[in-house]
Amino acid sequence: MVENIQPADTPPNRALRLTFEYEGSSVRLVSSQTVDMILPPSHPLEARENETGFWFTLADAAGKPVYRRIVQNPIRLDREVFSQDPKKSIHRLDQPKPKGSFVVLVPDVAPARTLILFSHPLELKSAAAPARELRRFNLSELEKKQ
């Protein structure tokens, strides 16, 4: 149930390593690197109706998705707090003003023109709401960050 993409004219195992910083719902790209590395195959290219969570999609010039990967939301609206006491559970702590940095790895494939980040609304009470477009980046914009 996975869809892999390896266009014939693209060297295998080439990826873009994209580093972002975020503060609240503001996300900005800070660096882009081309790297020889394996990446997971694409998840189903189209999201299910009302699907929640966080994912990123590569789209071609016509806007058609060519790669989609679901990941844990890197914009941390809460933090997991662990206990050394094995009798005590993990619990969560609300992070009302999320701030940090994260990396997205995408295949460096010829048809891709746009990277789109999708997320549920960035507030904890909306974590079960359908994901929507958060930001999009033109890959030509990414190349300038190299």
Next chain:
Amino acid sequence: MSTADGNVIGTTQVVDHGPASQRWNLVILSDGYQQNQLPQFHNDVQSFIATLFQTPPFDELACAINVFRIDVASTDSGADDPAACGGTGATARTYFDASFCNSGIQRLLEVNDATVHSVVNAQMPQAHMIMVIVNSPVYGGSGGGVATFSLAAGANEIALHEMGHTAFGFADEYEYFAGCGSGEAGHDHYTGGDPSQPNVTANTNRATLKWRDLVQAATPLPTLPTQTVRNATRRVTRCRPQPWGRMKERSTIIAALIVPNSIAGCDLLAIPIALFASE
């Protein structure tokens, strides 16, 4: 307490199971280790690797995994341990600015993740997973794109838990927010759209269930903690399961089942796809 408080020494591959371009690469960095303490960091990395490769499903996936160590020396030893959280009040000048007491929780140990990403991007950009070991005996850690843990007993469980998120994209399955026994209500019942992660769902339709191939025909839906999935028994407890406290058992089973039966020779395509497989 910044990058002025230390320096990056360099990168060493400590587990070599094949070309980095063809393997899943784990990168482990140090914080709060002074230059003369780096041999201890090397031992701490080896200790974690031993734990990792004894832990399902990573034991069976070992040949797909490389491990790299990035030695970073800090001016001071340890981490900030603010008195406001009951700590010693110690401050330590470290490269990644490790500190306990984030958000007022002593055991929430965090580092400057932007600095970590900057170092990894420069030293080992083929990293799939990043961890920082903080040289402190105080229990603590945190997850996210950079998993952080201290040297206290059990703290490496935090890193293993985070690998479940990063390697397999699993969602947490515990059914509370403030903690088991907190008295809260409502977090054991989900309403909303279907979650994207492979191990959780709001769907009870047997024909379209994400893990439909794993559920016996006689198993009622939704599956309950005491029921079985195929022949594997889910030993789910309501609170933190032990000794495997990283993800709950369904995730373990799904992770195990996506590993191919034969991994002899560590096939370059089969293993990474298994490691990354989802639905």
